[in-house]
Amino acid sequence: MRNPGYAIALLILLAVQTSSAQIQDETGLVAPNAEVVKLGEGYSFTEGPVADPSGNVFFTDQPxxxxxxxxxxxxxxxxxxxxxxxxxxxxxxxKGNLIACADEHNQLWSINARGKHKVLVKERDGKLLNGPNDVWVHPNGNIYFTDPLYARDYWKRTPEKQQDGEHVYLLKPGKKELIVLNSGVVKPNGIIGSPDGKNLYIADIGDKKIYRYVIEPDGTVSGRSLAAPMAADGITLDEKGNLYLAGNGITVFDKNARQIAHIPVRKGWSANVTFGGTDRRLLFVTAGDAVFGIRMNVKGAY
Incomplete structure (x- = not known):
């Protein structure tokens, strides 16, 4: 096996820094002299990054x-x-399946290693979902996903809201009925949970805040608290419990909801973020028509 940093080191040698803005990093999260590098380009709109156990990152070109x-x-x-x-x-x-927010027909899918899918959720109360957006799987198999309304020009359905709200749902293993979480969010977007399964984080892009919840034994949530006082799209966690927010580049908040870092990525919106690489120290960012990476001193929570 090659040195874990081999591929990234090679890319850094070939790449140029993608933003003239300075990285702000109070606590040494970013590796010394690291720069944001472009890992791939030529897409339409990138989203949904997630790493497998080997550190390979799967992401979408949604359009x-x-x-x-x-x-x-x-x-x-x-x-x-x-x-x-x-x-x-x-x-x-x-089990190694990709759980995906399949927005084309407003469904939730499970995709196996061969790329074959099965539909987990296609409706609620006889109606289509608004448009599943982001998803996290609890260690016990419970699936949590957000369902905001962002009308797509490829939908064949009416663009109006299908459900009675823009909810966060819980789907338990082997069940078909969705449970609406009492999250109090206005418009949910990114979602992630702690590896120990004790906390759930939801990006409320409508309220311009990120909230933290306690996950109860029955899978529902309680004890809402502020995790970050700003809006975000996709979100993720590092091994120390710091929260990474995609939007204006990547902004990082500690457990006390205090901003401790900001990583400029490119002009325009950064849609989502995860950790990848064989050592889980590559911060992988989907942003517009490209994907980017930067070496970190910390590992991802996943």
Whole structure:
């Protein structure tokens, strides 16, 4: 096996810094002299990054209906699926399946290692979902996903809201009935949970805040508290419990909701973020028509 940093080191040698703005980092999260580098380009709109156990990162090119795979060892990018249901947010379950927010028909999918999918959720109370956006899988198999309304020009359905609200849902293993979480959010977007399964984080882009919840034994949530006082799209955690927010580049908050870092990525919106690489120290960012990475001193929570 190659040195874990081989592929990233090679890319850094070949890449140029993508932003003239300075990285702000109070606590040494970013590796010394690290720069944001472009890992791939030529897409329409990238989203949904998530790493497998080997550190390979799967991400979507939603308008082109593709899931792509960035290989941690080589840095190469290949097409994993070109019939991806217009997938948006994704997360691996404990069986190695990709759980994907398949936005084309407002469904939640499970995609196996061969790229074959099955539909987990296609409606609630006889109506289509608004548009599943992001998803996280609890260690016990419970699936949490957000369902805001962002009308798509490829929908064949009416663009109006289908459900009685823009909810966060819980789907338990082997069940078909969705449970609406009492989250109090206005418009949920990004979602992530702690690896120990005790806390859930929801980006409320409507309220311009990130909230933390306690996950109860029955899977519901309680004890809402402020995790970050700003809006975000996708979110993730590092091994220390710091929260990473995609939007204006990547902004990092500690456990006390205090901003401790900001990483400029590119002009315009950064949609989502995760950790990848063989050592889980590559911060991987989806942003517009490209994907980017920067070496970190910390590992991802996943």
């Amino acid at each position: 082109n209906n593709k899931i792509l795979k960035w290989e941690a060892e080589t840095g190469k990018i290949s097409v994993f699926s070109d019939q991806a249901g217009r997938s948006n947010g994704m997360f691996f379950d404990n």
